[in-house]
Amino acid sequence: MRHRFQLCCVLVAWFAATGSQWDCMQVFAWARMLTTYAQTMPIATAAELTFDADKPCPLCNAVKSAKQQQENAGVPDGKADQKVLLIFQPVSTVFCLAEGTTRWSSNESVILSADRSAPPTPPPRGVTAA
16 A cells, blocks of 8 residues: 555656646646537537637636746756756765674574484485394
């Protein structure tokens, strides 16, 4: 359940970061226009009027202006051609020596044969007892 929630959050963040919400709003506006026009005229004429660029609805105008604002606001102060200096300071390697063997968790299985001696060897099969 947690993995699915994280995946949905990443998908929504990617969706918003790419500006796809405006595309969904545009599809919603077209669907609304098509259903409105289809109530009073044939579907072919309704589709033709829906996708006519000369007669956009108010929602289509709002989506268009929002997309333009998002594209213009993408580059702060027009400084996209400058390099961004990132500082990377490597961390020195740290070694910790353990004094003895420790279990990492209580769920870790304990090796049962660690304290036992080897099993006795069976007698050779060729020898029979008298």
